[in-house]
Amino acid sequence: MIRAAQVAILTLALVVGGLAVKLAAAGASAGTGSGFTSAAILPLRGDHFRVELRNYETAPEVYTVELTLGTAALETWSAIALKPGQSWERTASAAPGDIQVLVIRPGDRQPYRRLLLLQDLRARVDGGLASP
Amino acid sequence: MNLIRLPVTAPRPHCGLWFPLLALTTAGGLLTIALADDAARAGAGWSYPAFWLGLGAIYLPIAYRLLATPLARSESLALACLLGISLYLVKVLYSPTGFVLHDEFAHWRTAADILGSGRLFSPNPLIPVSSLYPGLESVTAEFAAAAGIPIFASGLAVIGAARIIMMLALWLLYERVSGSPRIAGVAVLIYAAVPNFLFWQSQFAYESLALPLALLAVLALTRRRRPGEGRIGAAVIAGLLVGGVVVTHHATAFVLAGMLAAWWVAGVLLRKRGAPGFQTVSALPAVLTAAAAGAWVLLVARPAVHYLSGPLQASVSQLSAIWSGQLAPRQLFANGGHADPIVERWVAVASALLLLVLLPLGIRWAVRMRPRSALALVLVAMAAVYPLTLPARYSANGQELASRMLDFIFIGIALIGAYALTRPAIAGLSLDRLFKPMVITSLAVLFAGGVVLGTGSYARLPGPYLVGAGPRSIDKQGAELANWMLSDLGPGNRLTADRINSLQLGAYGEQHPVSGLTDGVAVWEIYFPDHWVQEITTTLVRGRVRYVVVDRRLATAKPYDGVYFENGEAPNYNYPISRQALLKFDGLYGTSRLYDSGDLIVYDVSGLEIGPPRGSQPSPVPDG
Numbered sequence: 003m004i005r006a007a008q009v010a011i012l013t014l015a016l017v018v019g020g021l022a023v024k025l026a027a028a029g030a031s032a033g034t035g036s037g038f039t040s041a042a043i044l045p046l047r048g049d050h051f052r053v054e055l056r057n058y059e060t061a062p063e064v065y066t067v068e069l070t071l072g073t074a075a076l077e078t079w080s081a082i083a084l085k086p087g088q089s090w091e092r093t094a095s096a097a098p099g100d101i102q103v104l105v106i107r108p109g110d111r112q113p114y115r116r117l118l119l120l121q122d123l124r125a126r127v128d129g130g131l132a133s134p
Numbered sequence: 135m136n137l138i139r140l141p142v143t144a145p146r147p148h149c150g151l152w153f154p155l156l157a158l159t160t161a162g163g164l165l166t167i168a169l170a171d172d173a174a175r176a177g178a179g180w181s182y183p184a185f186w187l188g189l190g191a192i193y194l195p196i197a198y199r200l201l202a203t204p205l206a207r208s209e210s211l212a213l214a215c216l217l218g219i220s221l222y223l224v225k226v227l228y229s230p231t232g233f234v235l236h237d238e239f240a241h242w243r244t245a246a247d248i249l250g251s252g253r254l255f256s257p258n259p260l261i262p263v264s265s266l267y268p269g270l271e272s273v274t275a276e277f278a279a280a281a282g283i284p285i286f287a288s289g290l291a292v293i294g295a296a297r298i299i300m301m302l303a304l305w306l307l308y309e310r311v312s313g314s315p316r317i318a319g320v321a322v323l324i325y326a327a328v329p330n331f332l333f334w335q336s337q338f339a340y341e342s343l344a345l346p347l348a349l350l351a352v353l354a355l356t357r358r359r360r361p362g363e364g365r366i367g368a369a370v371i372a373g374l375l376v377g378g379v380v381v382t383h384h385a386t387a388f389v390l391a392g393m394l395a396a397w398w399v400a401g402v403l404l405r406k407r408g409a410p411g412f413q414t415v416s417a418l419p420a421v422l423t424a425a426a427a428g429a430w431v432l433l434v435a436r437p438a439v440h441y442l443s444g445p446l447q448a449s450v451s452q453l454s455a456i457w458s459g460q461l462a463p464r465q466l467f468a469n470g471g472h473a474d475p476i477v478e479r480w481v482a483v484a485s486a487l488l489l490l491v492l493l494p495l496g497i498r499w500a501v502r503m504r505p506r507s508a509l510a511l512v513l514v515a516m517a518a519v520y521p522l523t524l525p526a527r528y529s530a531n532g533q534e535l536a537s538r539m540l541d542f543i544f545i546g547i548a549l550i551g552a553y554a555l556t557r558p559a560i561a562g563l564s565l566d567r568l569f570k571p572m573v574i575t576s577l578a579v580l581f582a583g584g585v586v587l588g589t590g591s592y593a594r595l596p597g598p599y600l601v602g603a604g605p606r607s608i609d610k611q612g613a614e615l616a617n618w619m620l621s622d623l624g625p626g627n628r629l630t631a632d633r634i635n636s637l638q639l640g641a642y643g644e645q646h647p648v649s650g651l652t653d654g655v656a657v658w659e660i661y662f663p664d665h666w667v668q669e670i671t672t673t674l675v676r677g678r679v680r681y682v683v684v685d686r687r688l689a690t691a692k693p694y695d696g697v698y699f700e701n702g703e704a705p706n707y708n709y710p711i712s713r714q715a716l717l718k719f720d721g722l723y724g725t726s727r728l729y730d731s732g733d734l735i736v737y738d739v740s741g742l743e744i745g746p747p748r749g750s751q752p753s754p755v756p757d758g
Binding site for chain 1: 150151153154155157158160161162164165167168169171172175223226227228229230231232596597598599609610611614615618622623724725726727728729730731732733741
């Protein structure tokens with residue numbers, strides 16, 4: 003009788019302990035931050051480069067990416083809709099110069115993310131990092 | 135050799151439903167702590183009392199039962215293991231999906247290097263000596279490969295197993311030395327009050343494995359042989375365990391050698407005084423352990439000399455400066471200007487005072503009780519060192535050193551404290567039998583004080599990001615940056631970052647964060663000035679730094695851990711670091727801004743060395 007009760011209580015203890023671990027894992031996976039978007043520009047071989055966006059926000063987002071070379075507009079990608087966890091990337095090329103990337107969300111007064119690639123310097127440093 | 139041999143004696147007290155019920159209350163405590171962790175992530179105020187409630191539900195019922203009489207030897211041993219593994223799970227529940235404590239990242243990197251390359255001793259930029267003591271990481275990597283599980287899961291299993299080994303070894307050691315299962319149970323309860331027990335000793339780090347192995351080695355040497363039984367079995371096992379300690383952790387290996395040497399000396403002194411019946415040990419184990427530990431340092435781990443002596447020298451010089459009035463003492467219970475709650479401070483002070491009262495009582499009684507082994511005198515001597523650790527807490531380096539020393543000193547304190555609490559008080563009845571509530575309260579104060587002293591209140595529960603706050607600063611943004619750098623820029627890039635971001639970048643990103651410790655580069659000199667000065671370029675060039683990582687959140691608060699980058703940083707600057715200082719990299723000629731996640735920015739500073747071409751103008755990036 004006692005043995006059966008022991009087994010029953012120990013089983014219950016294991017269930018409760020397992021529940022604690024499961025609860026903790028779910029909470030830790032959800033995280034604590036408010037979410038974020040990462041933007042990156044990666045120099046490639048020659049005059050190529052890659053622009054990347056990753057959505058780690060808590061909700062879907064729509065972005066516009068503006069590319070300028072010095073003061074001249076180079077390219078604009080609009081209505082980039084990304085759900086949380088999704089990413090977007092484009093490869094482009096430009097003459098040597100300062101390439102600026104502005105990531106803008108609808109309704110934002112200021113650019114959400116900013117990047118700068120000194121394309122002319124890059125060639126002088128090491129000729130790029132990766133193949134396009 | 136059978137280390138754990140339970141005697142067959144009849145009649146024995148039976149645990150009945152006690153152990154299952156205590157397992158259930160312990161599980162309830164863990165569930166309460168899991169709920170507290172979850173609530174803390176959402177910023178709920180009730181998470182803090184719920185955490186303490188959960189800890190109480192784990193510790194107090196087990197303490198109550200361990201003080202019961204009669205208590206079966208096997209039940210006492212099982213309860214010790216239940217206590218140890220439950221308190222280990224408190225740390226696991228904090229972060230069950232990844233490592234978050236400082237040293238864990240360095241050891242994860244070592245394990246990943248072993249798993250990836252199949253070779254030992256790859257350079258580790260986070261803690262260089264980590265890869266030179268690869269015992270823990272080798273076992274973890276082997277288990278991960280064999281079981282087909284990630285390093286994190288393998289590490290949790292290895293440290294969990296190590297915790298059970300430690301509780302078994304501690305309990306059996308105390309029983310062998312004192313001859314009393316009752317004292318062994320109480321001593322284990324007191325050892326759980328060592329400030330590092332809850333988090334530090336539960337982390338994926340070399341001491342978490344080395345200490346249980348060292349205790350097991352000592353236990354093997356305490357085994358009483360039957361007449362005619364050879365010594366070879368115990369010697370081989372002890373030798374293997376010592377070897378395991380030597381290749382796993384520097385400090386534990388030297389402390390073990392010291393303990394064995396002291397045990398031998400104590401035996402010699404007792405024999406000279408004609409004291410019979412004490413179990414002694416020859417000089418050979420101490421000599422061999424010291425020789426192995428020394429040879430490992432000389433042949434494999436020479437950087438360990440500086441790694442160990444540096445903090446020691448800094449502690450001594452800081453304490454002497456405080457003594458002479460040249461340096462203000464460190465404010466206790468304040469973390470980067472963020473003080474722990476007043477109740478916690480009183481509990482911590484009470485726990486220290488309680489130990490100071492218990493030690494003389496316990497030492498006197500331990501000597502009168504004539505313990506079975508000369509090792510008891512070694513443990514008495516270790517416990518007697520405790521008062522010296524208290525003033526050390528008034529210096530930053532001394533506090534860290536004292537905290538590490540307590541892991542070893544408490545092996546003695548626990549036994550002496552147990553002697554004090556179980557000694558006859560009135561009419562031959564012991565304190566714990568006469569005043570059980572008082573003794574349980576004392577144990578609770580010791581345990582709570584240990585928790586308070588071991589981990590700042592900000593770091594005991596998970597929650598929203600805090601600046602320079604150990605595990606509270608580890609977040610998804612940093613992890614994604616590490617992933618991006620590895621996938622887009624490749625491994626091994628030399629970079630600078632603050633202390634916390636360096637951890638994830640160095641581990642998961644496989645990058646090389648330069649630091650004063652590994653590269654002799656004072657990283658803080660790059661970040662603290664409000665404006666760019668030529669010395670920054672010089673530092674970057676000298677350190678061959680390619681990327682500078684800026685966490686803009688640093689400017690929002692003083693670091694809870696006391697430093698943004700490394701100990702001794704920025705003696706002439708104000709805290710918190712200014713926003714201007716962190717934004718100065720924007721618009722600087724020669725720096726590309728390659729990555730932006732809102733708080734974390736990555737600059738490629740390789741162009742700084744080249745300098746601007748004639749007639750060029752920088753292209754500033756306006757900051758939002």
